[in-house]
Amino acid sequence: MAKQLYIETVGCQMNMLDSELVVASLRKAGYELTDSAKNADTILFNTCSVRQHAEDKIYSALGRLKHAKTHNPGKIIGVLGCMAQKDQKLIFERAPYVDLIVGPGQLHQIPELLEKIAAGDGQQLEVSLDRKAGSRHEVEQSFESYDPLRDPSMRPTPFQAFARIMIGCDKFCTYCIVPSVRGPEQSRPASQILAEARQLAGEGCREITLLGQTVNSYRHEADGRMWRLSDLLVALEDVSGIDRVKFVTNYPKDMTDDLLQAVRDLPKVSTYLHVPAQSGSNRMLKMMKRGYTVEEYREMMSRIRATVPEATVTSDFIVGFCGETDEDFAETVELVRESRFKNSFIFKYSERPGTKSADLFPDDVPEDVKKRRNNQLLAIQNAISEEDNQPFIGRQVEVLVEGPSKNAIKHGEDERPVVQLVGRTMCDRIVVFDGNRRQIGQLLDVAVYDANAFTLFGSVVTSHVGPEVYSL
Numbered sequence: 372m373a374k375q376l377y378i379e380t381v382g383c384q385m386n387m388l389d390s391e392l393v394v395a396s397l398r399k400a401g402y403e404l405t406d407s408a409k410n411a412d413t414i415l416f417n418t419c420s421v422r423q424h425a426e427d428k429i430y431s432a433l434g435r436l437k438h439a440k441t442h443n444p445g446k447i448i449g450v451l452g453c454m455a456q457k458d459q460k461l462i463f464e465r466a467p468y469v470d471l472i473v474g475p476g477q478l479h480q481i482p483e484l485l486e487k488i489a490a491g492d493g494q495q496l497e498v499s500l501d502r503k504a505g506s507r508h509e510v511e512q513s514f515e516s517y518d519p520l521r522d523p524s525m526r527p528t529p530f531q532a533f534a535r536i537m538i539g540c541d542k543f544c545t546y547c548i549v550p551s552v553r554g555p556e557q558s559r560p561a562s563q564i565l566a567e568a569r570q571l572a573g574e575g576c577r578e579i580t581l582l583g584q585t586v587n588s589y590r591h592e593a594d595g596r597m598w599r600l601s602d603l604l605v606a607l608e609d610v611s612g613i614d615r616v617k618f619v620t621n622y623p624k625d626m627t628d629d630l631l632q633a634v635r636d637l638p639k640v641s642t643y644l645h646v647p648a649q650s651g652s653n654r655m656l657k658m659m660k661r662g663y664t665v666e667e668y669r670e671m672m673s674r675i676r677a678t679v680p681e682a683t684v685t686s687d688f689i690v691g692f693c694g695e696t697d698e699d700f701a702e703t704v705e706l707v708r709e710s711r712f713k714n715s716f717i718f719k720y721s722e723r724p725g726t727k728s729a730d731l732f733p734d735d736v737p738e739d740v741k742k743r744r745n746n747q748l749l750a751i752q753n754a755i756s757e758e759d760n761q762p763f764i765g766r767q768v769e770v771l772v773e774g775p776s777k778n779a780i781k782h783g784e785d786e787r788p789v790v791q792l793v794g795r796t797m798c799d800r801i802v803v804f805d806g807n808r809r810q811i812g813q814l815l816d817v818a819v820y821d822a823n824a825f826t827l828f829g830s831v832v833t834s835h836v837g838p839e840v841y842s843l
Contacts, residue, residue, distance in 0.1 A: 374401060374402045374403070374412045374413060375404075375412045376403065376412070377406070377410075377414045377415070378390055378393065378394060378415045378416075379408075379432065381417065381418055381429060382417070382425060382453070384619065385533075385535070385553075386419060386452055387525075387527075387533065388535055388582060389451070389475060390525055392478065392520060393451065393478055393481055394522045394524075395520035395525075396482055396520055397481065397482060398522060399482075399520065400482040404524065408436070408439075409439070412445070412447065413446070413449065414436065414447070415449045415451055415481075416429050416449070416451065417451045418450060418453055420456075420548045422723075423721045423722075426454055426458075429450065429454060433462075434466070436468070441468075447489070448468060448470055448471070449471030449472070449481075450462050450473075451472075451474075451481070452473075453475060453552040455474050455498065456475060456498050456553075457552050459472060459496065463494060469494070470494055470495065471496075472494075472496045473496075474498035474552070475499075475514070475553060476513055477497040499514045501551075502551060502554070502555070510555055511554065513554070514554030521567075521571070523574055527773070528774055528811075529575055530575060530577045530578060530811075531576065532571045532574075532576045532580070533579075534564060534567050534568060534571065534580070535582045535583070536586065536600075537588070538553060538554065539553045539557050539584065540553060540584040540585060542661075542662065543727070544661055545659055545660045545732075546726055546727075546728045548725055556585070558583075558590055558591040558598075560591055561593065561602070561603055561606060565606055565610065568607055568610045568613060571613070572610055572611060572612030577613065577614045578616070578771055579607070579617070580616075580617040580618065581600075581617065581618040582618075583618075586600065586618045586619060586620060587621045587626060587627070587630055588622055599629065601629040604637055608637050613639065614771070615797065616637075616639050616640050616641065620646075620647065622646075623646055623661075623668050624663050626644075626674070628674065631678040631679055632678060634679050641798065642679055642681050642683065643798050643799035644682055644683070644684050644685075645684075646671070646684060646685075648686045648710075649689050650688065650689065650699070650703050652703060658693060658732065659689075659692065669706075669710075683713040683799060684713060685713050685716070685799075688716070688718070689719075690745050690748060691719050691720045691744060691745075692720045692736070693736070694732060694736070695720075695744075700744050700748075703748065704751060707751055707752055707755070711755050711759060714756050714824075717748050719741040719744075720736065720741065722734040753825075754824070756824040757823055760800070760824065761822055763800070764819050764822055766818075767832055768800070768802060768816070768819060769816055769817075770794030770796055770802045770814070771812075771814055772806065772810050772811050772814075772815055773811070774792065775790050776790075776792060788807060788808055789808075791803060791804070791805055792804055792805070792806040792811065801826050801827065802819070802827045802829055803827070804828065804831055806831050816831070817829035817830065818832050
């Protein structure tokens with residue numbers, strides 16, 4: 372009987388891709404995927420350390436498994452990913468019944484490590500070197516890239532897939548744990564990425580999202596040629612079967628003109644750009660060590676608008692960073708109002724042990740102030756999003772149909788032949804409409820008849836073919 376695997380993923384798209392790769396390797400080792408932790412022989416948590424809430428969620432889940440382990444000592448419990456790299460043996464101390472701890476650079480070792488645990492070799496811990504524990508080359512090698520196998524069942528939809536083009540980060544923003552848990556910035560060879568894209572196309576994927584912590588920092592030299600992200604996009608344009616290419620997340624200083632021109636000129640490349648600003652205050656940006664000023668961010672936005680007028684831009688913001696004053700926050704509000712982002716992901720500052728800001732600056736903005744600023748900025752952004760969605764009413768948009776909408780799933784209607792569907796436009800706007808399940812995975816024209824801050828509502832455009840008229 373096949374061993375049963377349950378995996379729970381917390382965090383970003385990179386984590387979602389990591390989980391797909393882990394599941395693929397374990398299927399090859401004889402595991403079957405189950406959606407029940409209770410029935411699983413092996414339970415894996417793929418974790419995030421960007422915010423405290425994500426870690427608390429995992430430790431709570433581990434706590435609930437203590438009795439399950441007592442009643443079934445053979446059940447294997449593992450913690451993977453960023454929290455595993457950050458906390459390491461601390462996880463064993465807080466949850467001694469955990470069997471496996473594996474950092475993001477060692478995921479390829481999981482099948483072998485599970486065999487050791489099953490053979491009675493005890494708890495297993497495999498993580499990468501600390502960035503100060505060796506030369507850059509040694510640390511890079513310890514964060515080995517892991518992209519061997521794919522598992523379509525783990526993707527957002529059968530028609531969309533992630534492709535990692537680089538790992539790690541060298542920006543060292545003071546609030547961010549990623550450079551420590553994901554290692555040095557390393558770009559994959561273009562030949563590998565293109566081969567993976569062709570493989571995904573052969574599996575039925577129509578849209579690929581290129582992933583990197585700062586994806587537009589991509590650089591890789593091969594055969595005397597330096598590949599940039601713009602060069603990679605040009606090459607992906609020729610991959611048959613792929614209709615759309617997205618890329619996230621972008622770093623403002625690396626939003627170069629050649630990249631914007633590729634977005635403008637290449638039909639398959641999405642006109643959606645996620646470029647986190649984090650703050651509209653130069654004082655905050657300097658303390659965050661973001662590497663640019665508000666004026667430089669505005670200049671980048673001007674180039675985007677001039678080169679790709681139809682582009683939608685989204686952003687990230689941290690409110691309540693160390694020492695943020697009302698004046699600092701007001702400057703962030705001004706940037707949001709001026710930039711008119713399609714949407715923004717807004718977070719309250721969460722101090723992360725091991726980051727520079729935790730060592731250098733007190734987390735001195737009261738929680739109620741953080742909450743108020745978060746809600747205020749979110750309300751401003753939502754109002755902008757709704758205003759900017761209104762002009763789509765009466766227009767036709769092309770969408771890639773992803774599947775039943777959340778509303779259809781919630782009410783148990785997702786298996787009906789005629790169902791409410793959801794898709795996305797080329798600029799990443801969400802569109803909901805009534806359709807047929809056979810349309811999932813297709814590119815369709817939809818006429819928009821209503822809109823709110825988050826969604827366009829429409830109906831599929833159909834062409835009526837009448838009886839032929841013959842002249843006698």
